[in-house]
Amino acid sequence: MLSRxxxxxxxxxxxxxxEHKAKKISTFHDLSPFKYPDxxxxxxxxxxxxxILKGLERSDFIITVSDYIKKELSEHFDFPSEKIKTTHLAASDNFYPRDELQTLPVLKNTN
Structure with a gap:
């Protein structure tokens, strides 16, 4: 099905x-089945x-949600850390509540 x-x-x-021949990226949130099997x-x-082991084997690149998980994947499974990128789930500092005066220029823009 994915072959096309x-x-x-x-x-x-x-x-x-x-299994797929194209490039593959996977996201890892945690390793709880290995760390807390009970x-x-x-x-x-x-x-x-x-x-998880198949995902590691098949992944060309990995996204993690924290540097801690990145470190665990790299150390526990000997996955190259340069093929892992952390993308934090929280919003950056650019996102914060703004008052009406701050938002007025954007709200007036009708383009």
Missing amino acids: YSDYIYHGPNFFLP YFEPKRCRYTQQE
């Missing part, structure tokens, strides 16, 4: 990546661990 999209980049938003139903834990 070989010139695309596939993004797996939660480490799951299908909190998972055993069958689901094994499955998730296997999928």
Whole structure:
């Protein structure tokens, strides 16, 4: 099914990546199935661990939501840190409440 999209980049938003010849990027939020397996139903834990390992193997590049997870992936799985980029989930300092006077120039712009 994905074979006709070989010139695309596939993004797996939660480490799951299908087999695909195109470039693949996955996002890792945590490694809880490896760090805290007791909190998972055993069958689901094994499955998730296997999928995480497949995701690492198939990924050309990885996005993490924190530097901590980036460090864990790099150290625990020997994944090259230069192929991991942290993209924090929080908004930057550019986003903050503005008063009416500050927003007026933008609101008046009708283009």
